[in-house]
Amino acid sequence: xxxxxxxxxxxxxxxxxxxxxxxxxxxxxxxxxxxxxxxxxxxxxxxxxxxxxxxxxxxxxxxxxxxxxxxxxxxxxxxxxxxxxxxxxxxxxxxxxxxxxxxxxxxxxxxxxxxxxxxxxxxxxxxxxxxxxxxxxxxxxxxxxxxxxxxxxxxxxxxxxxxxxxxxxxxxxxxxxxxxxxxxxxxxxxxxxxxxxxxxxxxxxxxxxxxxxxxxxxxxxxxxxxxxxxxxxxxxx
Numbered sequence: 001x002x003x004x005x006x007x008x009x010x011x012x013x014x015x016x017x018x019x020x021x022x023x024x025x026x027x028x029x030x031x032x033x034x035x036x037x038x039x040x041x042x043x044x045x046x047x048x049x050x051x052x053x054x055x056x057x058x059x060x061x062x063x064x065x066x067x068x069x070x071x072x073x074x075x076x077x078x079x080x081x082x083x084x085x086x087x088x089x090x091x092x093x094x095x096x097x098x099x100x101x102x103x104x105x106x107x108x109x110x111x112x113x114x115x116x117x118x119x120x121x122x123x124x125x126x127x128x129x130x131x132x133x134x135x136x137x138x139x140x141x142x143x144x145x146x147x148x149x150x151x152x153x154x155x156x157x158x159x160x161x162x163x164x165x166x167x168x169x170x171x172x173x174x175x176x177x178x179x180x181x182x183x184x185x186x187x188x189x190x191x192x193x194x195x196x197x198x199x200x201x202x203x204x205x206x207x208x209x210x211x212x213x214x215x216x217x218x219x220x221x222x223x224x225x226x227x228x229x230x231x232x233x234x235x236x237x
Contacts (some may be wrong), residue, residue, distance in 0.1 A: 049235040057106040057234025061227040064101025068093050069223060082220045088137050091222065095129040098226045102234030114237055122233040124174040124187050129229055131173065132166025167193070192232070198225060 049057075072084050084090075103122040107115045139158035143149045149158075167189060175186045 060105025061230035098230030106234035136162035
């Protein structure tokens with residue numbers, strides 16, 4: 001009994017206790033690698049993208065925005081890219097090319113799993129940009145076909161509701177496409193995803209031709225917003 005120290009004095013150390021090591025000890029490297037991959041899938045953790053990854057993703061996204069804009073300039077007969085007119089098809093085209101350009105540009109030098117993750121994020125970003133826009137455009141058509149709801153406020157409210165529903169639907173569609181057997185955690189909407197959907201709001205307000213929107217010239221910002229969505233997909237690890 002005398003050998004057991006008294007802990008009444010706060011300065012006495014716990015001489016019989018050592019730090020508990022809760023890290024599992026994996027004897028085989030394969031088991032260790034499999035366990036690490038499992039934990040990464042469950043927690044959705046990922047390593048931060050490097051500067052070269054970010055640069056390649058940004059260049060790809062900007063190139064993906066530039067090519068369709070040049071095409072639309074030629075088609076519409078304008079020489080200033082800021083004067084390009086955007087309809088639903090033009091918005092979907094630019095959103096798709098920015099994602100594709102960023103993902104393809106960022107893939108070289110990465111392993112297959114990382115590139116697959118980039119592609120999956122690209123599917124999500126495209127769905128998150130296109131589906132709300134499609135639903136909101138359909139809502140605009142319904143408003144315009146009704147004398148009672150063919151006004152600016154009805155169009156704005158229908159647009160907001162369509163974007164909200166479209167964002168949730170986009171997440172479900174992208175998860176179904178990328179993980180049909182539900183083997184991995186679903187891609188959830190984040191605050192950045194919500195902010196990125198400002199492109200849908202701008203785009204549909206432009207389609208609606210709301211009076212005050214014409215004065216803001218929001219269409220000038222669309223390529224940059226779409227490029228940002230594509231950049232997010234390309235830099236994903």
